[in-house]
Amino acid sequence: MGSTNDSSAAKKKPSSRKARLSNLAKREERLALRLLLPALLIIALIAFYPLAQVFYTSFTDRVFASGQETNFVGFDNYRRLLSVHVTTLDPVLDEATGEIMIDADSGEKVYERPLDVLPREPRRFREVNQFDLFGNRYVIGATDPSFIQSVSNTVVFTVVSVFLELILGLAIALVVNSKFRFRGSMRAAMLVPWAVITVVSARMWEWMLAPSRVGMFNALFDRLGMIESPIAFLAAGTYQLPAMIAVDVWKTTPFMALLLLAGLQTMPEDIFEAAEIDGAGKIRQFFTITLPLLKPAMAVALIFRTLDALRVFDIFQVMLGQAQYSMASYNYFQLIGNRAMGLASAIGVIIFILIFGFAIAYIKMLGVDRNE
Amino acid sequence: MNKRSSPFNLIKRVAFNFMIIFILVYLLFPFYWAVNSSLKTESQLFMTPATAVPRDPATLEFSPTFQNYSAVLQDGQFLRGLANSTIVATSTTVLALVAGSFAAFALGKLRFRGRKPALYLILAMTMFPQVTVLTGLYAVITALGFPARISLIFSYMIFTLPFTTWVLTAFFKELPDALMESAQVDGATPFQTFKSILLPLTAPALVTTGLLAFIAAWNEYLFALTFTSIDPSARTVPVAIAYFAGAVARQEPFGEIMAAASLVTIPLVVLVLIFQRRIVAGLTAGAVKG
Numbered sequence: 001m002g003s004t005n006d007s008s009a010a011k012k013k014p015s016s017r018k019a020r021l022s023n024l025a026k027r028e029e030r031l032a033l034r035l036l037l038p039a040l041l042i043i044a045l046i047a048f049y050p051l052a053q054v055f056y057t058s059f060t061d062r063v064f065a066s067g068q069e070t071n072f073v074g075f076d077n078y079r080r081l082l083s084v085h086v087t088t089l090d091p092v093l094d095e096a097t098g099e100i101m102i103d104a105d106s107g108e109k110v111y112e113r114p115l116d117v118l119p120r121e122p123r124r125f126r127e128v129n130q131f132d133l134f135g136n137r138y139v140i141g142a143t144d145p146s147f148i149q150s151v152s153n154t155v156v157f158t159v160v161s162v163f164l165e166l167i168l169g170l171a172i173a174l175v176v177n178s179k180f181r182f183r184g185s186m187r188a189a190m191l192v193p194w195a196v197i198t199v200v201s202a203r204m205w206e207w208m209l210a211p212s213r214v215g216m217f218n219a220l221f222d223r224l225g226m227i228e229s230p231i232a233f234l235a236a237g238t239y240q241l242p243a244m245i246a247v248d249v250w251k252t253t254p255f256m257a258l259l260l261l262a263g264l265q266t267m268p269e270d271i272f273e274a275a276e277i278d279g280a281g282k283i284r285q286f287f288t289i290t291l292p293l294l295k296p297a298m299a300v301a302l303i304f305r306t307l308d309a310l311r312v313f314d315i316f317q318v319m320l321g322q323a324q325y326s327m328a329s330y331n332y333f334q335l336i337g338n339r340a341m342g343l344a345s346a347i348g349v350i351i352f353i354l355i356f357g358f359a360i361a362y363i364k365m366l367g368v369d370r371n372e
Numbered sequence: 373m374n375k376r377s378s379p380f381n382l383i384k385r386v387a388f389n390f391m392i393i394f395i396l397v398y399l400l401f402p403f404y405w406a407v408n409s410s411l412k413t414e415s416q417l418f419m420t421p422a423t424a425v426p427r428d429p430a431t432l433e434f435s436p437t438f439q440n441y442s443a444v445l446q447d448g449q450f451l452r453g454l455a456n457s458t459i460v461a462t463s464t465t466v467l468a469l470v471a472g473s474f475a476a477f478a479l480g481k482l483r484f485r486g487r488k489p490a491l492y493l494i495l496a497m498t499m500f501p502q503v504t505v506l507t508g509l510y511a512v513i514t515a516l517g518f519p520a521r522i523s524l525i526f527s528y529m530i531f532t533l534p535f536t537t538w539v540l541t542a543f544f545k546e547l548p549d550a551l552m553e554s555a556q557v558d559g560a561t562p563f564q565t566f567k568s569i570l571l572p573l574t575a576p577a578l579v580t581t582g583l584l585a586f587i588a589a590w591n592e593y594l595f596a597l598t599f600t601s602i603d604p605s606a607r608t609v610p611v612a613i614a615y616f617a618g619a620v621a622r623q624e625p626f627g628e629i630m631a632a633a634s635l636v637t638i639p640l641v642v643l644v645l646i647f648q649r650r651i652v653a654g655l656t657a658g659a660v661k662g
Contacts, residue, residue, distance in 0.1 A: 025483065031562055032478035036490060039475040039537060042529050045516075047497040050508025054500055064507070172395055180392070188644040189396060191583070192403050195640040197591045197610050200633040204406050207626065212420060216405055219421035250402060255584060259539065262580040266543060266573070296542040297577075303495075304535055311501045314593070328501040335503055348504030355499045 054352075058345035064335055070342075077346035083143040085125050087117050088136050114139040147347070150325035153241060155354075157326065158309040161248045165305060166298070168249065169256030176257070177264040187261075194254040202318035205247045209233040209319075240324050247315050252308070256301050263297025264290070299366045306358045310351060327351050403637065410631035411436035417627060440631035450632060452605065453612030454639075460521055460608055461589040464528040465582050471529075472536030473578070477566050479537065480544030481552060491541070498534040502594050505530070513599060520606035523599045528592060532585040543577040544570055579647050587640060609636050 058077055062070040089111040091100045101110040118125035118141035125141035128148050132138070142148040176186055196204070208216040211232035218230040233239045267290070275285050313328040325333065327347060335344035409417060412426045416437075419429055428435040444450050478484070479491055509530075513523040547570060555565040571578065593610040600606045607615070613632045 028482050028562075029484040032482040032484040032487075035474040035478040035482075038471040039494060039533060040490075042471060042526070042533060043494065043497055046509070046512060046526050046529055047505075049512050050505040051497065051500065053508035053511075054504050175388070175391055175395060178388075180388075182392075184645065184648055186392065186396070187648045188641050190399055191587075191644050192637060192641060193399055194584070195587050195590075195637050195644075196403060196406070196633060197593075197613070197636060199593050199610055200406075200613060200629060201402075203626070203629060204402060204409075204633070207409065208402065208405055214418055214420055214422055216422050222421060250398070254399070258580050258584060262543070262577045265576040266546065293546075296546055297539075300539050300542045303538070307499065313501065313503070328503065331501055332503045341507070345504060348500045351501055351504075352496075352499045356496075359495065 054345045054348050057342055058349045060342045062341040062345075064339040064341040064344075066339065073342065077343045078350070079143075080123065080343070081144050081147050081346055081350065083123070083125070084128075084148060085119055085141045086138055087141070089114065089117060089130065089139050091137075109137075111137050114141060146325060147327075147330055150327050150330040151350075153324060154310060154312065154327045157241060157244055157248070157312060158306060158358075161245045161252075162302065162305050162309055164245070164249045165253050165256045166302065168253045169260055169301070172253065172257040173260035173264055176261055190257060191254050193251050194258075196251070198251070198314045199318060201251055202247070202315045205243075205315075206234065206319050209243060211235060234319055235323070237324075240320060244312075244315055244319070244326075247319070248309065248312065252305060256305060259297055259301040260294065263294045267293050295366045299362055302362050302366075303359050306362070307355050310355050310358065403634075406630045407634050410440050410627055410634050411438070412627055413437050413439065414627065440625075440627040441635070443625070443628050444632045444635060447612075449607065449612045449615060450609070450635075453607050453609040454636070456521065456606055457590055457608040457610075457636075460524045460528070461586050463525045464532055464589040465586040467525065468529060468532035468536045468585050469578065469582050472533055472581075473540050473571070475537045476540030476544050477570060480541040481547075481549075481570070482562075491538075494534050494537050498531050502531075506594065506598060509595070510598060520600050520603040524596060524606070524608070527595045527599065528589045531592075532589060535588070536581050536585055539581045540574065540577060543574045547573055583644060583647060586643075590640065 059072060059074060060070050061073050061076070092110045092112060093099065094101045102108070103110050114127040114130070118127070118139065123143045125143055126145045128140045128142050128145045130137060130139045140148075172190060176183060176190065180186075193201075207214075210218065211234070212230050213219045213222055215230075215233075217233065218227070221227045222230070231239065233243045271289055271293075272285060275289055280288070311328045312326045313332065316324065316326040316329040317332065320329075322333065328351065331344050331347040331351070334340045334347065408425060415429055416423070416426050416435075419427070423432075425434055426436040427433060475490075475494065479487060509527055513527065516523075518526065551569055551573075552562075552565050555569055556562070560568070590608075591610060592608075593614070596608045596611045597614070600608070600611055609632075613629060613636075
């Protein structure tokens with residue numbers, strides 16, 4: 001709209017109008033650069049070298065904290081981390097009868113050993129997981145099964161916890177945005193989980209989830225008669241990821257809620273008054289006015305939550321240690337435990353790319369950056 | 373007209389209050405458990421089943437202990453850490469808000485070439501896991517020769533600056549261009565428009581972003597641990613807590629950690645209580661017409 005006006009005006013008085021416009025545009029551009037300068041200087045000073053170094057190191061076999069010579073290895077680190085191979089596992093035939101062997105204990109078919117069918121060249125592939133599809137059994141092998149497992153852990157963790165945080169955060173933001181007496185104290189109270197030091201909060205949850213009745217949850221469930229014997233939340237594979245998600249949702253829902261609340265508070269009230277006069281119900285107002293107007297705040301909140309969730313470190317490191325990795329805690333293990341700095345940098349770059357993908361997907365999906 | 377007394381509204385109000393209580397319990401219960409644990413002695417901590425208030429192991433009478441708190445407060449490390457954290461987190465927040473809101477004004481409201489690359493460049497700075505950038509950052513900090521606290525403030529820019537910039541850009545963008553144009557017609561310079569129109573109108577976003585950035589800086593552990601290794605007097609609270617946890621040779625002092633955590637969280641809550649008053653709802657009402 002603005003551009004058609006400009007062009008019709010420019011036709012009438014071509015030279016002076018055009019000159020003034022470009023002059024204005026130039027001034028705007030110069031102002032923009034001046035305003036960006038502090039941020040860009042900080043990036044140049046603090047971030048440029050470390051980021052460039054990570055990219056470079058990911059193509060080498062550098063060893064952390066050692067004088068060992070560093071060699072350029074091309075994409076070797078990436079190949080080692082990302083090589084995945086899926087193949088069928090055939091059932092084992094009984095040599096005597098020629099029929100499919102059935103395990104006497106479990107009554108299930110016996111399959112070949114994954115190690116026998118997975119490739120060994122150029123590096124040995126190890127089993128990550130097995131699954132059944134259309135009556136066949138498949139095995140997923142990888143040269144670095146721990147990493148592939150950590151990617152799947154992290155992505156599941158991110159998607160589930162960010163989704164739950166969005167729903168809960170939105171609900172809390174809507175409640176706090178309506179007028180009631182203790183609204184101010186409520187806003188302070190809702191920040192508490194975010195305010196508890198992350199490392200300490202991981203310890204606190206570890207204590208609450210302790211595998212005996214010393215832990216709050218086992219004591220409570222036992223009191224309610226819900227369990228026969230205490231649950232080992234952090235040691236049993238089935239509970240590990242859900243426990244991490246529960247802790248993260250508790251801790252970071254306030255972050256989401258506060259950003260959405262700010263979005264709700266900067267909305268012009270007259271739109272709602274107009275909708276009220278037009279007879280639009282509260283629910284309709286929510287879907288036709290609130291949600292669309294909330295999109296920009298939601299997009300940044302989602303981007304930064306996802307970014308943090310994909311880099312999740314503290315809670316995995318403190319509560320699960322070497323039992324289950326997130327991508328960042330595997331990264332830490334490779335760097336500090338194995339001193340494989342080249343490999344660790346490659347993990348960093350992979351996380352970087354994954355985050356970039358998520359960020360762009362959010363921006364496109366929510367259509368927040370369209371007015372270019 | 374008589375809206376308040378109709379039974380439907382009564383049910384609605386009861387449901388609303390119920391929801392508030394539910395939310396409060398969900399958000400506060402784990403913190404309550406931390407406070408509860410901080411008031412227990414070691415033997416009370418290991419009682420089965422765990423008790424909702426500190427109780428005497430033999431008589432089951434209510435008997436809290438303040439020994440964890442006095443141990444924490446007598447530890448000079450902790451109080452110094454509190455001061456360091458305050459200095460570092462406050463400076464970080466101010467710097468990130470100033471640089472971030474300037475950049476956000478340009479990115480959200482001005483037209484210029486390279487807008488999008490600049491936006492993504494700023495985000496890219498925070499997309500690596502902290503562990504990965506640590507060695508490179510350490511080299512930069514050593515080369516610059518900054519003292520420990522200053523290095524912390526600058527290294528915290530890595531995660532606070534992209535955050536403030538992006539959030540504020542999103543909020544500035546939502547303000548109608550008509551506002552700026554009318555201010556310009558009135559003869560205001562772009563910077564005056566920024567200071568007296570954009571900033572006040574997005575006050576809720578500014579305060580919220582500031583609080584979230586402050587807490588992120590307050591809680592940071594890995595950078596703080598690394599960059600204060602040469603200067604222990606600059607240790608922030610999370611590092612101080614980690615150290616007094618390791619200083620005791622016997623079992624880890626869980627009660628003391630929880631006491632410290634409770635002590636550290638309370639000033640933050642007070643801070644929010646002070647600042648949230650500045651977020652006056654409906655600030656924008658009527659400011660934007662047309």
